Amino acid sequence: MLTNHTDTSPKKDVLSEAGELLSQPSKNTKRKILIAINLTFVFVASLHWAIQLIQFGKLPDPARDFIILPLLVLINGGSAIYNLKVLFSDSQGNKLFNDLTAWVTVIFLQLMALSVVHNNINTATSLLEDFAFSAVIIFITGTVLNRTAAVVWFAICLISLYLAFHNRGTDFEYHLMTKQEVVDYEAKLKAQDPEALKRFEITKQEKITPLPASLYVAVWFIFLLLTFLPTYFEGGMIGQILKVIPVVISKIQIASEQKSQLERENMRMGMELDVARQIQTMILPFQGDFDKCQDLEVAARMDTATEVGGDFYEVLPQPDGSTYFGIGDVTDHGLQSGIVMLMTQSAIRSLLDGGHIKLQDALNQINMILYRNIQDRMNDRRNLTLSLLHYEEGKVRITGQHESVVLLRRDAQHAIQIDTLDLGMYVGLTNDSFEDFVEETSFDFNKGDIMLLYTDGATEAENEKQQLFGIDRMMKVLEKNRDKSSKEIVNEITKEIYAFIGKKQLLDDISLVVVKRQSN
Amino acid sequence: MELIAGESKLTFKESESLLVMEGSMRLANLMEYDKVSLFIMECAEKSPSKLTIDMRTLSFLNSSGITTLSMCILHLKKKLTPSLLFLGTTDYAWQDKSLKNFTKLWADAKVQID
Numbered sequence: 001m002l003t004n005h006t007d008t009s010p011k012k013d014v015l016s017e018a019g020e021l022l023s024q025p026s027k028n029t030k031r032k033i034l035i036a037i038n039l040t041f042v043f044v045a046s047l048h049w050a051i052q053l054i055q056f057g058k059l060p061d062p063a064r065d066f067i068i069l070p071l072l073v074l075i076n077g078g079s080a081i082y083n084l085k086v087l088f089s090d091s092q093g094n095k096l097f098n099d100l101t102a103w104v105t106v107i108f109l110q111l112m113a114l115s116v117v118h119n120n121i122n123t124a125t126s127l128l129e130d131f132a133f134s135a136v137i138i139f140i141t142g143t144v145l146n147r148t149a150a151v152v153w154f155a156i157c158l159i160s161l162y163l164a165f166h167n168r169g170t171d172f173e174y175h176l177m178t179k180q181e182v183v184d185y186e187a188k189l190k191a192q193d194p195e196a197l198k199r200f201e202i203t204k205q206e207k208i209t210p211l212p213a214s215l216y217v218a219v220w221f222i223f224l225l226l227t228f229l230p231t232y233f234e235g236g237m238i239g240q241i242l243k244v245i246p247v248v249i250s251k252i253q254i255a256s257e258q259k260s261q262l263e264r265e266n267m268r269m270g271m272e273l274d275v276a277r278q279i280q281t282m283i284l285p286f287q288g289d290f291d292k293c294q295d296l297e298v299a300a301r302m303d304t305a306t307e308v309g310g311d312f313y314e315v316l317p318q319p320d321g322s323t324y325f326g327i328g329d330v331t332d333h334g335l336q337s338g339i340v341m342l343m344t345q346s347a348i349r350s351l352l353d354g355g356h357i358k359l360q361d362a363l364n365q366i367n368m369i370l371y372r373n374i375q376d377r378m379n380d381r382r383n384l385t386l387s388l389l390h391y392e393e394g395k396v397r398i399t400g401q402h403e404s405v406v407l408l409r410r411d412a413q414h415a416i417q418i419d420t421l422d423l424g425m426y427v428g429l430t431n432d433s434f435e436d437f438v439e440e441t442s443f444d445f446n447k448g449d450i451m452l453l454y455t456d457g458a459t460e461a462e463n464e465k466q467q468l469f470g471i472d473r474m475m476k477v478l479e480k481n482r483d484k485s486s487k488e489i490v491n492e493i494t495k496e497i498y499a500f501i502g503k504k505q506l507l508d509d510i511s512l513v514v515v516k517r518q519s520n
Numbered sequence: 521m522e523l524i525a526g527e528s529k530l531t532f533k534e535s536e537s538l539l540v541m542e543g544s545m546r547l548a549n550l551m552e553y554d555k556v557s558l559f560i561m562e563c564a565e566k567s568p569s570k571l572t573i574d575m576r577t578l579s580f581l582n583s584s585g586i587t588t589l590s591m592c593i594l595h596l597k598k599k600l601t602p603s604l605l606f607l608g609t610t611d612y613a614w615q616d617k618s619l620k621n622f623t624k625l626w627a628d629a630k631v632q633i634d
Contacts, residue, residue, distance in 0.1 A: 331583045332549050381550055381591055385583075401621075421617050425624050429587070430594055437624045456583075 017251060021244050029233050030144045031083050031093075034102055036229035037140060038080035041109075044222050045069045068115065075108050102144045109137050110153070114160055128216070130157075130164060132223030139230055182210075272335050279338035280304060280509075283345050285315040292317035296391065297516040299486035301494060302509060303457075309509035310337035310384065311455045312344060316353050322393070324352045327402055327453040327513060328386035328427070340382050340428070343373055348388070359388050359399040363424060364435045370428030383429035387420050387453075391515070396451065397442040400424040403454055404471070408478055410448030410519075415475040418443060450489070451515040452478055457508035461497045469500050486514040523559045528578065530559055537567035537602070542577040545585045553588040560592045567602045574607040575615060576634065586618050590625055597626040604629040 048069065052059050059065035079101035086093035113133030116126055134157035142150035177185065188196035203209050281302065290298040298315055310330025317323045326348050330337040347369045351362040366386070374380050387402035398405065401424035404417035418441070425437045445451060454474070461469040474493060481492045490512050497510060521532040528543030539560065547553050564571050575581075581589075596604065606622055608615040610633060619631045 329583065331587045334549070381587055383587055383590075421620060425621060426587070426590060429590055430625065432594075432597075 021248050021251070028087055030102075031087055031098075032233040033140065033230040034105060034144050035080050035083045035087070036233065037109075037136070037226060038076040038083070038101075038105060040222070040226050040229060041076040042073050042080065045073050068112070072108065072112065075104050079105050102140075106137060106140055106145065106149075106153070109133060109140070110156065113137065113157070126164065128219055129223075130161060132219070132226070134161075136223065136226045139227065143230060276335040276338040277304060279335070279342055280309075280311070283342060284313065289315050289317060293323045293515075294321040295518055296323060297486045297518055298323075298513070299490045300511070300513040301490045302511045303494060303506065304509050305333075305457070305506045309333040309457065310341050310382075311457065311509035311511040312341045312384070312386075313453065313511050313513050314345060314348055315513070316349065318354065320392075323391045324348075325389040325391070325453065325513065325515070326386065327389075327455065327511065328384045328400075329402070329455045329457075329509075329511075330384040331382045336378065336380060337382060339378070340370065340374060340380075340384065343370060344384060344386065344427075352388070352390075358440075359390055359397055360435075360438050360440050363388055363400050363427070363438050367425075367427045367434045368431060371431045371434075374428045381429075383426040386427045387423070389453075391445060394445055394517075395442055396445045397440055398423065399438060399440045400427070403456060403459070406452035406454070406471075406475055406478060407443065407445075408450040408452070408475075408482055410446065413479070415450075415452075415478055417471065417475075445517050447517050447519045449517045450478065450482060450486075452489075452493075453511075453513040453515075455509065455511040457506070457510040458493070458497060458512060460508065461501050461510065462504060462507060463501050464504050469497050473500070486516045489514045521559075521563070523555065525553075525556050530556070532559075532563045532566070534566050536572070537563075537570060538572045538574060539563045540574045540577070544580040545578065546580060546582045547584060550584045550587060553584055556585070557588050557592060560589070561595065564592070564596055564602055569602050570605060571602045572605045572607065575619075576607055576609040576611075578615075579612050581614060581618065586621075589618075589622065593622055593625045593629050597628070600628075606631045608633040610634070 049059065049065065052065065082097055082101055083093075086098075110133075113130055116129045116133065134153075138150050138153050138157065141153045185196060185199075189200060281304070284302060285300065290300070293315065294317070300313055300315065302311055302313070304311075310333060312326070312328040312330065314326035315323065316325075326344075328341075328344060330340045330344070344366065347366045348362070351357055351365055357365075363386070370384075374382055385400075385402040387398060387400040387405070389396055389398045389405070398418070398420065401420050401422075404419050406415050406417055408415040422437075423439045423441060425434055452474075458474060459469055459471050463469075473496070477493050477496045478489060481489050484492065493512055493514075494510065521534070523530040525545060526543075526547050528541065528545040531540045531542075532538070533540070545556075547556070560573075593604065596602070604622075604626070606619050606629065608619045608631060610616060616633065619633065622629045623631050
């Protein structure tokens with residue numbers, strides 16, 4: 001049975017969810033790296049001021065302590081505040097400020113490196129600091145900015161190193177003193193030995209003043225911290241990605257399973273729809289049958305809606321020159337409605353074709369057959385409206401309730417309706433006193449008269465304004481085209497219906513049977 | 521008690537044993553009408569002797585809906601109670617035909633058309 005298939009489609013796009021999961025860890029990593037570096041520099045500058053004040057009671061180097069370091073704190077502090085704000089507000093920030101804070105941090109770091117390496121009191125620490133600054137700058141440019149920036153900065157650092165090395169003098173050598181030599185030298189300095197004082201002045205001039213090991217340790221620690229923090233966040237990102245990957249894979253598996261299940265379901269439904277459509281149309285009478293109808297010019301047409309409905313019509317020419325007609329509409333749609341229609345056709349054919357059964361009796365038996373099959377076997381509630389007609393020698397007998405029969409007499413201006421309401425009941429719904437409601441009526445069908453049988457798909461065809469095509473409109477089309485062939489009349493009515501509904505989809509099958517009593 | 525079914529609404533006034541159906545009822549298939557069927561049967565349970573079903577503001581009911589109502593009538597016919605009174609109107613073409621059929625299904629299902 002064709003049921004609505006809302007449950008088979010995935011509720012959420014798992015593939016896009018997987019993509020989101022993958023991008024989540026890297027989302028704020030760059031910002032975190034930048035914040036870590038900014039805060040470290042603010043911390044280092046503050047620490048430097050504190051040490052100077054404790055050691056000397058004042059800030060000894062005005063250029064460094066009152067210009068460079070305050071600028072460093074200002075730039076890094078500003079960048080850290082901005083990026084922390086964006087990070088906690090869980091937004092993307094302003095692109096201009098995002099780039100600006102990153103670039104200013106990097107450029108200022110570079111200036112620091114240059115000033116240290118070319119303007120430092122000690123060759124040893126200047127090279128050490130230059131290396132450390134360079135390493136950090138390259139790391140930031142590579143992670144926060146981009147690869148090209150990292151390459152450019154690598155070149156800048158190499159040039160800076162070359163210049164520093166060149167200025168120092170390529171022939172410069174470190175000469176270390178033994179412990180005893182240091183003790184003697186410091187004793188002489190304390191005793192204000194002129195020779196020792198002179199040497200001290202020269203070392204100052206040549207920027208090879210001896211420095212304590214603790215300073216090296218401090219520099220080492222600060223720069224290692226600068227390297228560690230960004231690496232920590234970058235590493236966190238890698239860890240998170242690794243953790244997320246199995247989840248992502250299982251999501252993708254679910255998605256692909258759902259997709260293939262959907263494909264299978266679609267294929268099955270497509271096949272079912274195809275079978276239902278075939279059932280509906282394969283058993284319909286065709287031109288060969290119409291041509292065998294004596295005295296009559298018959299044409300019929302069925303237009304099926306997107307969802308297969310349960311329309312049905314039958315034309316059975318008889319050897320005695322009479323013709324049986326049937327028209328009906330099964331409730332609901334889909335394969336089961338198609339099967340009910342198939343059973344109806346078989347029952348009609350076996351009872352009426354070539355037989356001599358009264359129309360009313362045939363209808364009662366059809367009801368019994370269908371009721372038993374639908375209710376007992378199919379365990380279903382489908383039923384149908386069904387009218388059976390028998391044309392014989394200028395007279396049409398009719399039984400069973402369906403839509404009205406439209407009759408346009410040759411000499412009448414307007415068509416009339418022959419009501420079938422009191423001729424029967426829904427077929428296959430109940431076996432209880434069905435026959436009590438089955439009646440038969442008849443009308444003359446003279447030369448040139450036209451009879452139109454239809455299903456409610458035609459009269460209830462709805463346009464975009466929710467207006468129905470209606471029986472009056474259909475009768476007018478019939479009247480207008482009365483001189484055309486049956487086939488042309490069928491096509492004209494269909495054309496008018498489609499023109500009426502416009503862009504709106506066909507909601508129900510449309511079946512039309514036009515019978516003309518030939519004039520000669 | 522109330523039930524929304526597509527573009528239609530069913531309201532049951534228990535004190536009057538009155539079920540008002542309004543709007544346009546075009547549910548896609550018989551299965552979708554199960555909830556309507558259950559609702560009507562619940563209204564019948566709560567109506568001691570007679571259930572009045574007012575359809576005067578029901579502009580459309582498709583064939584699956586008519587079948588559903590028919591099945592409810594046949595079900596109540598077996599139980600013998602409550603009897604049914606359908607209120608209809610000539611304003612909507614489908615009502616005349618369908619309501620007439622309801623009386624055929626069960627003689628105790630009466631129809632009153634304005």
